[in-house]
Amino acid sequence: MINAQAAAALEDAAGRSSKRKQDKTNPMVIHIENGRLMPNTPNLRKHPMYRVYGGALDAPLAERMKWLAGMMRMPRKVINTAPAEVFDIGTATAEDLVVFAMEEYGQVLDAKLPIKKLRTRVAELAAAAESTEPELG
Numbered sequence: 332m333i334n335a336q337a338a339a340a341l342e343d344a345a346g347r348s349s350k351r352k353q354d355k356t357n358p359m360v361i362h363i364e365n366g367r368l369m370p371n372t373p374n375l376r377k378h379p380m381y382r383v384y385g386g387a388l389d390a391p392l393a394e395r396m397k398w399l400a401g402m403m404r405m406p407r408k409v410i411n412t413a414p415a416e417v418f419d420i421g422t423a424t425a426e427d428l429v430v431f432a433m434e435e436y437g438q439v440l441d442a443k444l445p446i447k448k449l450r451t452r453v454a455e456l457a458a459a460a461e462s463t464e465p466e467l468g
Contacts, residue, residue, distance in 0.1 A: 359384040366395040420450045428453050436460060 333341075354371040361368055361384040368384060375381050386398040418431055425442055428449040432438045436456040440449055 354383075357383045357385060359388060361386075361395060361399055363399060366392050366399060368395070420453050423450075425449055432456060 352372065354376075357371050359368045360371045360375050360378075360381040363380055363382055368388070369375055369381065371383060376383065382399070382402065384395075384398075385402075386395060390398070418435075420428065420431075423431065425444075425446050428446075429440045429442045432440045432453050438452075438456055440452055442449075444452075
C-alpha cells in the first residue's frame with residue numbers, strides 16, 4: 332500500500348518528466364539567431380527565440396541558417412478549425428432565402444416568387460460563387 336506522501340512524490344516526478352519529454356516527430360528546435368539545435372521540449376518550444384526545426388539534423392551551421400532564413404520568410408499556415416455554419420435552402424422560408432441571398436451574395440430576390448424558384452435562384456448563386464472563389468491551400 333502506498334501512502335499519500337509517496338503518491339504525491341510520484342505525481343510530482345511524472346509532472347516534471349513531462350516538461351522534459353522530447354517530441355518524437357520533430358525532435359529539435361533551432362535558435363533563431365545562432366542556429367543552435369536543442370531538444371524539442373515543451374519549455375523550449377514556448378521560448379520566443381526557438382522555432383521547431385524541420386531540416387536535416389546533421390546539416391552544417393550554414394545550411395541550418397539557410398533553412399532558418401527561408402522558414403522566417405514563409406508565412407505561417409492559418410487554418411480554421413471552427414465548423415462553418417450551414418444554410419439549408421431546403422428548410423428555409425422565403426424570407427430567410429431573400430435575406431441570405433442579400434447578405435451572402437449581394438443579390439436582391441423578389442420575396443413574391445414561389446419558394447421553389449427562390450431555392451433554385453439561391454442554389455445558382457451559391458454555385459456561381461463557388462466557381463469564382465480562389466482555392467486556399
